[in-house]
Amino acid sequence: MKHLKHFACSFLNCVKNIFLAIRKHFKGILSGIYVGLIGLFLYAPILVLIVLSFNKGRSRVKWEGFSFKWYEALFSNSQIGDALVTTIVLALASAGIAVLIGVPGAIGMHALGKKKFKVMMGLTNIPLLNADIVTGIALMLWFVHFIPLGFGSVLIAHITFNIPYVILSVMPRLQQMNVSVYEATRDLGAGPVYAFFKIVLPDLMPGIVSGFFMAFTMSMDDFVITFFTKGPGVNTLSTMIYGQLKKGIKPEMYALSTLIFLVVSAVLLVVNGISDRKKTPKAEQIERI
Amino acid sequence: MNENEVRTNKRPFLSGPYFIWIIAFTVLPLIVIFRYALFDGNGHFTLSNIAAIFSSSINRKALWFSLEIALGCTAFCILLSYPLVMALKHLGLSKRGFSLFIIILPMWMNFILRILAWQMILSNNGILNLLLTTLGFEPVRIANTPTAIMIGSVYDYLPYMILPIYTSIMEINEDLIEAAKDLGANSFTVFCKIILPLSLPGLLSGIVMVFVPSMTSFVISDILGGGKLQLIGNIIEQEFMISNNWHVGSGLSVALMILVLLSMAFTRKRTADGKESLVW
Numbered sequence: 001m002k003h004l005k006h007f008a009c010s011f012l013n014c015v016k017n018i019f020l021a022i023r024k025h026f027k028g029i030l031s032g033i034y035v036g037l038i039g040l041f042l043y044a045p046i047l048v049l050i051v052l053s054f055n056k057g058r059s060r061v062k063w064e065g066f067s068f069k070w071y072e073a074l075f076s077n078s079q080i081g082d083a084l085v086t087t088i089v090l091a092l093a094s095a096g097i098a099v100l101i102g103v104p105g106a107i108g109m110h111a112l113g114k115k116k117f118k119v120m121m122g123l124t125n126i127p128l129l130n131a132d133i134v135t136g137i138a139l140m141l142w143f144v145h146f147i148p149l150g151f152g153s154v155l156i157a158h159i160t161f162n163i164p165y166v167i168l169s170v171m172p173r174l175q176q177m178n179v180s181v182y183e184a185t186r187d188l189g190a191g192p193v194y195a196f197f198k199i200v201l202p203d204l205m206p207g208i209v210s211g212f213f214m215a216f217t218m219s220m221d222d223f224v225i226t227f228f229t230k231g232p233g234v235n236t237l238s239t240m241i242y243g244q245l246k247k248g249i250k251p252e253m254y255a256l257s258t259l260i261f262l263v264v265s266a267v268l269l270v271v272n273g274i275s276d277r278k279k280t281p282k283a284e285q286i287e288r289i
Numbered sequence: 290m291n292e293n294e295v296r297t298n299k300r301p302f303l304s305g306p307y308f309i310w311i312i313a314f315t316v317l318p319l320i321v322i323f324r325y326a327l328f329d330g331n332g333h334f335t336l337s338n339i340a341a342i343f344s345s346s347i348n349r350k351a352l353w354f355s356l357e358i359a360l361g362c363t364a365f366c367i368l369l370s371y372p373l374v375m376a377l378k379h380l381g382l383s384k385r386g387f388s389l390f391i392i393i394l395p396m397w398m399n400f401i402l403r404i405l406a407w408q409m410i411l412s413n414n415g416i417l418n419l420l421l422t423t424l425g426f427e428p429v430r431i432a433n434t435p436t437a438i439m440i441g442s443v444y445d446y447l448p449y450m451i452l453p454i455y456t457s458i459m460e461i462n463e464d465l466i467e468a469a470k471d472l473g474a475n476s477f478t479v480f481c482k483i484i485l486p487l488s489l490p491g492l493l494s495g496i497v498m499v500f501v502p503s504m505t506s507f508v509i510s511d512i513l514g515g516g517k518l519q520l521i522g523n524i525i526e527q528e529f530m531i532s533n534n535w536h537v538g539s540g541l542s543v544a545l546m547i548l549v550l551l552s553m554a555f556t557r558k559r560t561a562d563g564k565e566s567l568v569w
Contacts, residue, residue: 031376038373041444042395045406048416049398052409101307108304120304123311126319129497131505131549133522134542137529138318141325141539160314163307223401223508228529241401245512249405257398264397272390 046261053254070255077252080240084256086151087220087236094158095215101159102166103208107200109167110174124168127161135161136228149231157229158219165218166211173207325539338540342548348524348541352548355521358435359504362442366450366499367492369443374455375480389455392448404441404512411437411513433515441509446502450495457491458484501549521545 053071057064074080109120127135139160143153177200185195223238230239241253329335342348377388395403410416411432418428431437461484469479507522514520521541528538 027379031379034372034376035380038369039391042392042447044410045403045444046395046398048406048409049402101310104303105307105310106304108301108307111301112304116301120308120311123315126315129501129550129553130546131501131522133505133507133525134322134546135318137525137538137542138322139314140529141535142314142318142321145321156314160310163310167307217396221396221400224506237399238401241399242508245401245405249402253402257402261394261398265394268390268394272387 049254050258050261052251053258055251058248058251070251071259074252074255074259077250079235080237080250080252080256083235083237083240086234087238090151090155090158090236091216091219094155094162094219095212097155097159098162098166098215099208099212102163102211103170103204105163106167106170106174110171124164128164128168132222132224133228136225139225140228143229149229151234153229153231154226154234154236157225158222161222161225162215162219165214166208169211169214170204170207173204177203322539323543325536326543327540329536338536339544340540341537342521342541342544347519348521351519351521351524354435354518355504358438358442358510358520359500361439362446362503363450363496363500365439365443366447366495369447370450370454370495373451374458375484377455378458389452392451392455396448400445401508401512404445404509407437407441407444408432408512411440433513433517435514435518437513438510438518438520441513442503442506445506445509446499449498449502453491453494453498454488455491457488461487497553501553504549505545 051063054066054068055063056067056069109117112120136157139153139157140149143149143156147153182195182199185199186192190198221238222236223242226236227239227242230236235243237253237256241249244250244253326338327334327336329338337344342352408415412418413428413430413432415432421428431440465483465487466479469483474482504520505522507520507526510518510520510523525538525541525545528534528541
């Protein structure tokens with residue numbers, strides 16, 4: 001009897017403690033649930049696509065057993081391979097050229113007077129503010145006058161909407177740059193080119209890198225502008241998928257997007273890990289100060 | 290810009306190639322689209338192409354529907370983003386890149402496929418209804434309705450709202466929040482008086498990045514609207530791809546551009562100094 005009472009007491013205590021803990025961590029629990037729900041919302045379609053890529057049948061609604069057959073089909077489908085290559089080459093080339101034009105562009109703009117700078121900034125914002133469909137159509141109407149629509153026209157279009165991302169990520173770096181270091185280098189006898197590569201470029205590098213990746217992502221993700229500026233025969237993954245919508249998507253596409261997703265998450269995880277490790281000693285230093 | 294900088298960086302010519310690029314591929318195409326919009330097939334000046342956005346009842350309906358979707362989508366994105374960023378902050382996940390990683394990652398799967406996956410989830414005998422009936426609820430009929438387009442739009446553009454708000458909230462000096470709490474403010478007051486005002490620049494760039502594309506997209510409505518619900522983007526796309534009427538299509542595009550720029554005018558004030566990034 002005594003035991004039982006003791007047990008009941010400790011049980012009640014336990015419940016009380018749990019209740020207190022819940023009340024104390026109520027905000028935390030609620031936060032956790034909310035983050036989980038948003039995560040579910042963001043990842044539900046991705047999960048569906050991954051599951052479908054392993055589905056034996058062609059059906060989009062019925063599960064007919066596990067199979068790797070769409071992955072095998074993927075590697076023998078040269079059309080999808082071509083579209084993948086086009087997409088990646090396009091993204092790399094357009095982001096690269098956007099950096100080559102955008103970085104000197106930002107430096108030159110930085111040297112302009114206030115009024116001219118404002119005008120250039122306004123022009124830079126046009127492709128960002130304009131709807132994709134308007135940008136795409138305007139470029140298409142312009143291209144048909146003097147160049148055939150094909151890979152070249154898509155490349156020009158992608159460079160055009162990519163440059164602003166490079167400029168906008170380099171410009172803040174440029175404005176925060178310590179000019180004295182550059183001046184000191186020049187005073188000590190360095191030529192402008194040497195000083196640029198030794199002082200200015202390393203300073204701008206984080207901005208250039210993030211601009212490049214932003215441009216690369218935007219190019220990979222674009223559908224609308226590519227759709228209007230491409231000619232027959234040229235396909236990126238987006239336009240290819242859009243073309244298949246009416247007839248039904250080839251399941252190989254699910255397999256391919258699953259592979260891309262896995263590769264990208266692996267790469268991002270590694271990059272994240274590296275940058276986290278880099279940050280920690282610095283953060284500790286700051287905390288010590 | 291101080292005098293030092295002016296003296297050191299005297300190489301405005303470096304922006305030459307970029308300037309030429311802007312003229313060639315941003316300004317001239319806009320002039321061309323205006324020319325198509327303002328003239329008819331016989332070369333006569335006309336405003337009817339631009340006015341077509343209001344004069345035809347189909348276009349008016351599509352424009353109104355686009356505005357509804359864009360406003361609703363922007364509002365939902367804001368309402369979902371703030372609690373998310375606050376929750377991430379509360380959980381202490383904010384300092385690590387991991388939460389950003391989770392938000393950005395879905396953008397790497399082709400968006401048409403992701404929207405297609407939503408079609409499978411939301412369709413009448415789709416995954417959502419399967420779940421609902423298994424749990425004993427009534428199935429819902431949202432396939433091919435405005436609700437489906439709204440869900441798809443919110444899904445697609447939510448990261449573009451989360452990221453700038455996240456960045457601007459994480460930049461807020463923690464001491465300000467501590468000071469407010471010390472002076473007796475509760476979490477609600479802290480949010481209204483400190484976090485919300487200080488995150489306004491992020492909110493504004495989020496609005497620009499969600500409102501414009503959600504108003505003008507035509508893929509989401511194509512897939513989730515069942516081909517019957519049309520946004521203004523669908524109308525423009527059909528003018529070019531099906532009816533081959535470039536003049537009317539350009540007129541509608543120009544009208545859309547003007548409407549978008551007008552509705553975005555209020556966010557320009559913030560960036561009027563020109564030195565602020567509009568994106569993130």
